[in-house]
Amino acid sequence: MSEIISDAKPIRRPERRAQMRSFVRSIGMLPVLIILGILIQLGGIYFTGEGRFLTWQNLSIVAQQASINAVLAAGMTFVILTGGIDLSVGSILAAAAVVGLLVSQTLGDLGILAALITGLIIGLGNGLLIAFLRLPPFIVTLGSLTAVRGLARLLGNDTTVFNADLPFAFVGNGAIQIGPVSVPWLIVIAFLVIVLSWLILRRTVLGVHIYAVGGNEAAARLSGIKVWAVLLFVYGISGLLAGLGGVMQAARLYAANGLQLGQSYELDAIAAVILGGTSFVGGIGSIWGTLIGALIIAVLTNGLILLGVTDVWQYIAKGAVIIGAVALDRYRLRGSART
Amino acid sequence: MQDPTKTHVRSDQPTAPGATSAAMPDVAPILRMRNVSKTFPGVKALRNVELTIYPGEVHALMGENGAGKSTLMKILSGAYIPDPGADIQIDGQPVHITGPLAAKALGIAIIYQELALAPNLTVAENIYLGREARNGPAIDRAAMFAGCNDILTNLGASFGPRTLVGDLSIAEQQMVEVARAIHAKSRILVMDEPTTALSSRETQRLFQVILRLKAEGLAIIYISHRMAEVYELAERVSVLRDGGYVGTLDRHQVDPESIVRMMVGRDLSSFYKKEHRPDAARTPVLAVQNLGDGHRVKSGSFTLHAGEVLGLAGLVGAGRTELARLIYGAEPRTTGTVTLLGKPVDFRTPAEAIDAGIVYLTEDRKAQGLFLDMTVGDNINLGVIGRDATAGWLNRVRARLRSLAAIEAMAIRVPGPEIAVGTLSGGNQQKVLLSRLLETQPKVLILDEPTRGVDIGAKSEIYRIIDRLAQTGAAVLVISSELPEIVGIADRVVVMREGETRGEVGGSTGVSITEESIMALATGVAIDKVAA
Numbered sequence: 079m080s081e082i083i084s085d086a087k088p089i090r091r092p093e094r095r096a097q098m099r100s101f102v103r104s105i106g107m108l109p110v111l112i113i114l115g116i117l118i119q120l121g122g123i124y125f126t127g128e129g130r131f132l133t134w135q136n137l138s139i140v141a142q143q144a145s146i147n148a149v150l151a152a153g154m155t156f157v158i159l160t161g162g163i164d165l166s167v168g169s170i171l172a173a174a175a176v177v178g179l180l181v182s183q184t185l186g187d188l189g190i191l192a193a194l195i196t197g198l199i200i201g202l203g204n205g206l207l208i209a210f211l212r213l214p215p216f217i218v219t220l221g222s223l224t225a226v227r228g229l230a231r232l233l234g235n236d237t238t239v240f241n242a243d244l245p246f247a248f249v250g251n252g253a254i255q256i257g258p259v260s261v262p263w264l265i266v267i268a269f270l271v272i273v274l275s276w277l278i279l280r281r282t283v284l285g286v287h288i289y290a291v292g293g294n295e296a297a298a299r300l301s302g303i304k305v306w307a308v309l310l311f312v313y314g315i316s317g318l319l320a321g322l323g324g325v326m327q328a329a330r331l332y333a334a335n336g337l338q339l340g341q342s343y344e345l346d347a348i349a350a351v352i353l354g355g356t357s358f359v360g361g362i363g364s365i366w367g368t369l370i371g372a373l374i375i376a377v378l379t380n381g382l383i384l385l386g387v388t389d390v391w392q393y394i395a396k397g398a399v400i401i402g403a404v405a406l407d408r409y410r411l412r413g414s415a416r417t
Numbered sequence: 418m419q420d421p422t423k424t425h426v427r428s429d430q431p432t433a434p435g436a437t438s439a440a441m442p443d444v445a446p447i448l449r450m451r452n453v454s455k456t457f458p459g460v461k462a463l464r465n466v467e468l469t470i471y472p473g474e475v476h477a478l479m480g481e482n483g484a485g486k487s488t489l490m491k492i493l494s495g496a497y498i499p500d501p502g503a504d505i506q507i508d509g510q511p512v513h514i515t516g517p518l519a520a521k522a523l524g525i526a527i528i529y530q531e532l533a534l535a536p537n538l539t540v541a542e543n544i545y546l547g548r549e550a551r552n553g554p555a556i557d558r559a560a561m562f563a564g565c566n567d568i569l570t571n572l573g574a575s576f577g578p579r580t581l582v583g584d585l586s587i588a589e590q591q592m593v594e595v596a597r598a599i600h601a602k603s604r605i606l607v608m609d610e611p612t613t614a615l616s617s618r619e620t621q622r623l624f625q626v627i628l629r630l631k632a633e634g635l636a637i638i639y640i641s642h643r644m645a646e647v648y649e650l651a652e653r654v655s656v657l658r659d660g661g662y663v664g665t666l667d668r669h670q671v672d673p674e675s676i677v678r679m680m681v682g683r684d685l686s687s688f689y690k691k692e693h694r695p696d697a698a699r700t701p702v703l704a705v706q707n708l709g710d711g712h713r714v715k716s717g718s719f720t721l722h723a724g725e726v727l728g729l730a731g732l733v734g735a736g737r738t739e740l741a742r743l744i745y746g747a748e749p750r751t752t753g754t755v756t757l758l759g760k761p762v763d764f765r766t767p768a769e770a771i772d773a774g775i776v777y778l779t780e781d782r783k784a785q786g787l788f789l790d791m792t793v794g795d796n797i798n799l800g801v802i803g804r805d806a807t808a809g810w811l812n813r814v815r816a817r818l819r820s821l822a823a824i825e826a827m828a829i830r831v832p833g834p835e836i837a838v839g840t841l842s843g844g845n846q847q848k849v850l851l852s853r854l855l856e857t858q859p860k861v862l863i864l865d866e867p868t869r870g871v872d873i874g875a876k877s878e879i880y881r882i883i884d885r886l887a888q889t890g891a892a893v894l895v896i897s898s899e900l901p902e903i904v905g906i907a908d909r910v911v912v913m914r915e916g917e918t919r920g921e922v923g924g925s926t927g928v929s930i931t932e933e934s935i936m937a938l939a940t941g942v943a944i945d946k947v948a949a
Contacts, residue, residue, distance in 0.1 A: 281810060281811050281813075282806070282809045282810055282811055283802050283803050283806045283809050283810075283811060284809060285811075286795060286799065286802055286811070289788070289791060289795075290788050290791065290795075290799060293788035293789065293790050293791055294784075294785070294786075294787065294788050294789070296784060296785045297779075297784075297785050297786050297787060297788060298788075299747070299766075299767060300745075300747060300767050300777065300779055300785055300786070301767070301771075301799050301800055301853065302766075302767050302768035302770075302771040302772075302800060303768070303799075304766070304768060361788070361790050361791070362790050
């Protein structure tokens with residue numbers, strides 16, 4: 079392409095367009111979330127005579143339902159930003175929850191630490207295989223999806239592990255008083271994870287390197303970025319956050335079942351990331367988009383229940399939203415200038 | 418094999434009413450493009466370009482990289498839609514080429530540099546791709562093999578229709594593309610630098626095929642940088658410059674000087690810049706001895722001094738890039754030594770090489786250099802953000818100031834560091850990539866095809882930057898396939914052939930740096946033969 083841009087004036091337009099594009103990308107699906115909320119509220123008034131969606135109590139429930147998925151999706155955002163995928167987070171969540179409960183039966187609060195370390199170790203295992211053996215992330219994590227599920231059942235002796243006196247049950251059911259409002263711990267944790275992820279992605283060298291590896295791995299290597307370290311980190315943190323999700327889930331239920339817990343959670347997490355505008359090929363995306371994506375899924379689920387839609391149709395609606403999100407991803411990539 | 422009576426004769430065509438060109442006044446043009454413009458965000462890639470092609474001619478399309486040749490051909494092939502107002506006629510009928518299928522239906526075929534073949538399919542399957550012969554619902558392979566045989570025989574192909582395309586050489590794959598175009602009854606065939614990857618014998622064979630097609634009345638648009646080829650093949654030459662149409666020359670008007678003048682638009686004397694003086698002390702900075710990877714690089718040896726621009730020349734595939742990547746630690750070496758400032762070094766990763774003060778500019782800036790979706794600022798700072806950071810936390814203020822300074826110093830034409838680098842022109846992208854390397858303050862720069870795909874203005878600026886670097890004492894190794902460039906900027910030239918450094922010209926060798934002396938070493942032919 080010829081270099082006709084020689085004076086400063088005619089280039090103002092592309093700059094504004096670039097800013098516009100990055101703005102649209104960063105707010106991502108927020109309008110969709112808002113419209114969805116309004117529709118559900120109006121639908122509630124129309125069909126049931128009362129708008130039960132927009133109440134503090136219900137919104138708090140929605141946020142709690144979104145919280146575990148948001149934590150998993152935050153980890154998934156790191157992974158997908160590098161162009162990878164982590165299919166094993168649901169299984170890791172189950173294994174970590176089982177370990178956390180088992181440890182809590184004798185060592186109390188150390189169960190939290192045990193669950194987090196379980197998640198971290200499995201995630202790093204994924205990362206090692208992907209970074210050093212150069213195996214495709216899809217295949218590695220598809221393998222650990224199955225293997226770790228088996229591990230979770232093995233650890234729990236293929237039964238449900240209980241701890242009625244769970245010392246960290248407050249994580250799942252308690253709330254913290256912030257000023258006049260009492261905010262459930264689940265929401266606080268999810269929000270902290272999102273903020274921390276944002277700080278890492280936007281304010282650290284590591285964050286820039288994550289975007290660089292996702293944008294162009296060959297160039298990243300030639301520019302002196304330790305690609306293996308970046309990959310190890312993203313799969314490690316995805317595992318760690320899945321472990322945190324395990325703690326949250328276990329604390330909610332006082333129990334963990336290696337077979338059922340976290341089934342297909344990875345799909346909700348991936349859906350949240352993609353809904354949030356992160357490109358499936360890596361390099362483009364933001365953690366705030368992921369938060370919005372997780373909220374859309376929770377609002378959709380909650381709203382469909384409020385409207386009396388059956389479980390079967392909820393599945394169909396959620397699936398349609400995921401496909402629609404990928405279509406949007408394609409559309410967005412075509413719109414961006416890749417010359 | 419060229420039957421002169423067949424050339425240009427299309428008796429069913431009316432005489433062109435307004436044929437302006439001196440050539441072929443008795444034949445109507447098969448293709449006429451007028452007033453073709455194409456605007457990309459921020460860039461006007463083509464401005465009112467025109468091109469007239471007659472049946473049975475080989476029409477060379479020339480111009481520097483970025484002049485708009487590819488854009489024009491992409492419009493012809495339906496890959497791009499031109500700006501409104503374009504007038505494109507085929508056989509005198511106005512047409513709208515709305516997509517690749519429409520172009521094919523109009524008889525237009527393009528053979529790109531990167532061949533568009535499926536290597537896992539047979540020759541016949543590739544030729545019939547998208548138009549498979551059928552027998553009811555089933556694919557009729559027998560008919561496809563039979564249908565290809567004649568075409569392949571006519572082209573003088575040495576392979577059959579059942580061969581897997583992946584097993585063919587590049588030249589043979591090109592033949593498959595030609596066969597596909599013929600089979601699709603194409604009448605306009607565009608060839609984009611078809612000889613880049615061919616040996617001289619393969620090139621001659623391709624030329625025979627081209628002349629045969631021409632004799633059969635096909636119009637061939639031939640894009641090439643190589644003057645000798647254009648001179649040998651083309652009836653007429655059209656030249657583009659900076660997205661505009663400069664003019665068309667008839668065969669008898671064609672000579673290298675006038676074409677270069679049309680392409681460049683000015684005199685070339687001040688184009689290359691060589692003001693630096695190689696360090697009198699000749700302090701060796703980088704010494705490479707018998708470096709090899711046991712595969713594509715057999716043995717590379719040279720010494721690079723402070724304040725020197727050393728050229729590394731050779732034919733495509735001679736192993737220049739591979740040698741550079743061995744030095745840089747991008748690939749593992751199996752033999753040889755590298756000495757940096759008197760100390761032996763063995764980089765296992767590029768990161769180690771950068772830390773030691775060696776940087777490498779890749780020849781493929783889009784695939785291996787830039788992060789196209791990231792901002793200009795991040796692209797410039799990427800190598801040094803770690804140094805600016807405090808315990809891993811970014812220093813955004815320092816990064817922004819740094820990138821602003823680099824944009825200013827390199828005269829990168831961009832409104833600000835927040836623009837995605839993918840939206841810039843080739844020359845500006847290259848300057849961004851160069852800035853990233855320079856921010857690490859390297860002692861040794863290995864620049865692999867530093868002016869590939871940049872326009873003529875940016876080229877000259879990059880030569881100035883290289884000269885300035887040498888003046889400040891940096892040691893610069895320039896790999897280039899453009900001989901005038903190497904001759905213009907290098908103090909000495911090391912030449913590689915078949916994975917080995919075979920000799921040196923310039924400096925203390927006493928042999929002057931000329932295209933002939935370099936080619937002699939690059940091809941292994943004695944100098945007097947090349948010069949003759």
